Amino acid sequence: MASDFIKRETRPALAFFDFDPRGVSMAASLPRREALCLPPLAELEAEASAQKRAVLFTNSFHESRAHLDRVTDAEISFVWKRLRRLAVGLGQENFPR
Numbered sequence: 001m002a003s004d005f006i007k008r009e010t011r012p013a014l015a016f017f018d019f020d021p022r023g024v025s026m027a028a029s030l031p032r033r034e035a036l037c038l039p040p041l042a043e044l045e046a047e048a049s050a051q052k053r054a055v056l057f058t059n060s061f062h063e064s065r066a067h068l069d070r071v072t073d074a075e076i077s078f079v080w081k082r083l084r085r086l087a088v089g090l091g092q093e094n095f096p097r
Contacts (some may be wrong), residue, residue: 006031010042019044022081025067028076035077039095041046041082050089056089 005012012034014044019038026055040043068080083089 018056018089018090018091019048019079019084019095020056020060020091021064021068021081023089023092024076024079024083025060025064028071030071036079038079039097041079043096044090045082045086047094047096048086048088049092051090052088053090054059054088056091057083057087060089 013030013034014035014037015027015030015033016037017026018071024036049090055087068076071077071080
């Protein structure tokens with residue numbers, strides 16, 4: 001299972017998850033996270049707004065909110081604030097290239 005591999009691994013990890021509350025929460029929980037891999041925020045926000053995928057935001061907002069509100073990591077906190085303001089999500093397969 002992938003989670004077992006991540007727990008055993010000792011090298012730094014890159015977080016590449018969907019741009020939605022669940023994805024940001026998973027990134028925040030990733031041990032040895034070196035970076036959160038997202039396209040430039042202006043492009044990401046424009047694409048997320050254009051696709052209007054509010055369901056990606058609302059489907060995981062309530063389960064992820066408490067965790068993300070407690071996160072002290074500056075990068076995660078910054079992305080969480082932007083995501084809450086947008087209130088839409090974007091799957092990684094739809095990230096701008």
